Amino acid sequence: MTKKIVSLILAFVLVFGISVSAFAATGDVAFDKMVIDYPDILSSEEEAELENRAWELTKQYHCGVYIMITDTLGGMEAWEFNEMVYDELSLGYGSERSAIVLLISTGERQYDIMAHGYGNTVFTDYGKDIMAERFVDNLGNDDWYGGFCDYIDTCDEFFVADLEGEPVDVGTESSGGIGIFGVFIAIILACLIAMAICLILRSQMKTARKATEAHKYAKDLALSRQYDRFSHRDVIRRYNPPSDNDSGGTTVNSGGFSHKSGGF
Amino acid sequence: MATEITNHKCPACTGPLHFAGASGMLECDYCGSKFSVEEIERLYAANEAEAAENFEEKEDKPFEENGTEWTEREAKNLRTYSCPSCGAELICDSTTAATSCPYCGNPTVIPGQFTGGLKPDLVIPFRLNKDQAIAALQKYYSGKVFLPNDFKKRNHIEEIKGIYVPFWLCDCETEGKALYKGSNVRTWREGDYDITETTYFDVLREGKLDFEMIPVDASTKMPDEHMDAIEPFDYRDLKPFSTAYLPGFFADKYDVSQQDSMERISERAKNSIKSELRGTVRGYSMVSTINENYNFNSKEVKYALLPVWMLSTKWNGENFLFAMNGQTGKLIGDLPVDKKKFWGLFGAIAAPLAVIFSIIAILL
Secondary structure (H helix, E strand, O other): OHHHHHHHHHHHHHHHHHHHHHHHHHOOEOOOOOEEEOOOOOOHHHHHHHHHHHHHHHHHHOOEEEEEEEOOOOOOOHHHHHHHHHHHOOOOEOOOOEEEEEEEEOOOOEEEEEEEOHHHHHOOHHHHHHHHHHHHHHHHOOOHHHHHHHHHHHHHHHHHHHHOOOOOOOOOOOOHHHHHHHHHHHHHHHHHHHHHHHHHHHHOOOOOOOOOOOHHHEOOOEEEEEEEEEEEEEEEEEEOOOOOOOOOOOOOOOOOEEEEEEEO | OOOOOEOOEOOOOOOEEEEEOOOOEEEEOOOOOEEOHHHHHHHHHHHHHHHHHHHHHHHOOOOOOOOOOOOHHHHHOEEEEEOOOOOOEEEEEOOEEEEEOOOOOOEEEOHHHHOHHHOOOEEOOOOOOHHHHHHHHHHHHOOOOOOOHHHHHHOEEEEEEEEEEEEEEEEEEEEEEEEEEEEEEEEEEEOOEEEEEEEEEEEEEEEEEEEEEEEEEOOOOOOHHHHHHOOOOOHHHOEEOOHHHOOOOEEEOOOOOHHHHHHHHHHHHHHHHHHHHHHOOOOOOEEEEEEEEEEEEEEEEEEEEEEEEEEEEEEOOEEEEEEEEOOOOOEEEOOOOOHHHHHHHHHHHHHHHHHHHHHHHHHO
16 A cells, blocks of 8 residues: 555656756745646646646745645545645745645545645634635536635635734634625614614504503402422533634644645 | 483573583583582482483384485484474484584583483593693694604594593402413533533412403494503592583493403403413523413492593595593504605614614624
């Protein structure tokens, strides 16, 4: 198994390793091929477009933005494969080797989002959840290009949020969607208040009503018998472990990587 | 001339007398003399007894149909009387007990409607007059934001009548027994588990609630909604019945029997004990009723005439009826709603609120 994995990664290196020589050209990026499409699922135009956009982000935010596509994980977990490729190809930007890498396997239909260095600051656990939600539906429909565009767009958005001092995390708005939802709720609330006021004023127009009670003519209630007896008790125990995302931030492993994996 | 109706004439000038709520006396429209109810009762006791006797004799005589205009049913519910002042023929329905002559305007009373078992026990005299009723209606219109502008401008009071409405005042008692299930919920966390504990209690309440003089109108002519809504009357003003309070107002005898009124009284009394018992169940986050049983027993029932001003107006071909408590001045009645004003105000409130809330939502 190990041989197979090593050969798979070597294949990556052989096919794309030529670019490693470009290290001298860019200075801060050891591996300047931002999109690796091993099973060739993207057209050359699509790949070029994604490559350009990823490279622009990498230069602008000093954090490598990568898309890795393979047809098999060779029996490895997606996050393991991603870390190995990252190491073998020396991915990342600058001395910290900052990166955000989206790895997908078309064979196992698994993905892994991996961040390192500055990438761990920008792409929190919560942020990676949001990011995954945006592209998983496209990948599930084999809309590869659409999914990768969503990924690149989200990277751009999250870099901007971090530069503005508030990386996307628990308790922050990650997109206009939540803002629009808030406005929608605000409009509904305003309508409910207005309707309540109008109905109260309208009720003053209809004052002829049949009486249903006779409290005005009642004397004091005389209770002849009363008790409050304990009957029984129901106890329900619900397993509810604390969520990793409850407190926000990024969970980083011993290798300095953070991950979000799943299927599509 | 023997007649079954009387009118109370001023002993000083023979002008017609009417009861004035403000002074609580009978006043002469012409010379301004005032007489107490007791004085007039003494003077007219003999006249009323004679009128009542004549009324009883006439009771057996059917209404004489002189043409084809009246159906048999209509004729059965009509009575004719001769006005003691001008001799004109008055046509009233069978429950009318006090009215005024449409020709000479003199207030007339038909004492026979209140004799024997039909005699009311009590009466609350009018305290407020016609002008006060009109003023109250104008005040009622003010502050009603959805009232069409046109309604106030073009609206004219079509008819205004001070009526002594027959009511049954029922003393009664209710007994009730209700079993509830009360529950309290407590939640806490133990390790990775959320614990919800619900404690249930069987709750019993049994008791008795007495009522004093629940009123129910005993006239089919009066809408129940209007009569209920002008409650309460101040029973401290209740007086033993005398026809001397009637001149100047309309009055009807009852045409809904005690028996038929009991259902409404019973329903109101049972609803009251139900909510009173429920009100004693406290200290639970949730209470549901398991079973309940309520019994109603009527005790003494009194027959009373209570003062009501009825005002009717017409607008856009539709009639609007208002009732004012002739003692307390409480006025009720349904008004038309201008839909444009309704939705206009809705928009005027909703739009700025939506903007403010949206800004807050965006900033948060």
